[in-house]
Amino acid sequence: MKSLVRIENVTFGYGDHPVLEGVTLEIMERDYILVIGPNGGGKTTLLKLVLGIEKPWSGAVVLAEESLRERMGYVPQYATFNRNFPITVFDMVGTGLITGGNYLSYGKQSGRGRVEEMLHKVGLYEKRRERVTDLSGGQLQRALIARALVADPVLLFLDEPTASIDITAQTTLREFLDDMNSRIAIVVVTHDPTPFARVYKHILCVNGKSFLHGRGELDSHDLETLYGCPVELLGHGIPHTLLREHNGGEQ
């Protein structure tokens, strides 16, 4: 599989305080990575670095090709979205087509078909004329995913997509992402890996530093004790190979 993004020994922080130190990661085509870790550990910051929202203090984020810059979809944390903004579902999804390169010339009609296709895909076509405020939590999450997918990304980042949505909506979301993963790479920041337990390919543990694990390297006990993740389904039983580094020397 082809590499899409390489994060090479990246250090970054806010003010004088480093949040991430020496982080290295490679995201491959059709990868499915769960990013877990404690609050303030740098999970969202890592996404922002890959997306180019923040610039590393040192190290580099290297894209396989520059055109990837505009082919990365992003679903920010649900809670940060301005739900009271006066906009229809259709128009909100359409904003996913606007970029720094086209916002001066972008015409509303230009991506109409693509927006309709995405709304069908996430099951919100019937809601397209409704105001975003009127959507339920699960529906809004799907609309935000449609906005991220409308520009046809090859890499999709989701920040806490299962927070604030019920179990049914979580299942729908997971099935949808599972389907998308046959075409695109997915990176999910989450406090709760449970909904993705059957589908992920790697787990990235982030707490200042980062540790990438293949499927099955961590068991539910590791995740619960080290990261406070409420895991029920990750009982793989394979010994955790990096406990020493995680636990500051204790195993």
Add this chain to the structure above:
Amino acid sequence: MMDLFSYEFMQNALAASILASILCGVIGPFVVTRKMVFAGGSMSHSAFGGMGIACWLGLNPLAGALAFTVLAALFLSAAGKRNTEENDLLIGILWAVGMALGIVFIHITPGYVPDLMSFLFGNILLVPRGDLVLAAALTAVVTVSVIVFFRGFVSIALDEEFARSRKMPVKGLHTGLLVLVALAIVTLIQVVGIILVLALLTIPVAVAREFTIRFTRLMILSSVTGILLCIGGLAVSFSMNLPSGAAIILLGALLLGAVKAFRFFRK
């Protein structure tokens, strides 16, 4: 009533009302949705400092207001990170320092002291033709800029984080929007004065958003509401001999109350 408009001061007042109303619609929705109401308040109050210094220098107070609001916009953009405690502090300090500067400079201005009340609360019946030309030019600049950068402004008002991920020049757009708000404020100050500017940037939007779910319609409806309020307030002010700025704002508050009550009882 129509005879009234044969007077030049009434024609000027009407023209100022229309210009202010256009700005209510063009810039007000961005101020509200991007939660810049108090940044706007800070800029408008800092204008008082500029007006005071302009009076002291013997210049047109509006020129001072223009310089200070634009400087305040650039300062807020450069120094403050949005939605932070630090930014909140800056807004408060700019607000108070602007007012203090204005009071000091008007106090030390020798000879004729301009009418403080008309700076603070506006007097639409006293807008001179020269100021009207400036207001028209500012309205044109703000309107054309908003049309050109519309998609960018909507993107950052809707979801700044997502806009960043799409490589939008968020900082530049934010600074540009602040400067346009500053230009709008200078025009609105003539109608309702420094203290009441915030109401004209917010009440028409609050009324309009009860009737539409689309941003462009919100802009149009806010402008229409602004015209109703400005002309209605002008008529009330003239017929009841009340200060025009306060009449416009109170009429707006009544209209908003009526719309909210209508919505509430219709549910």
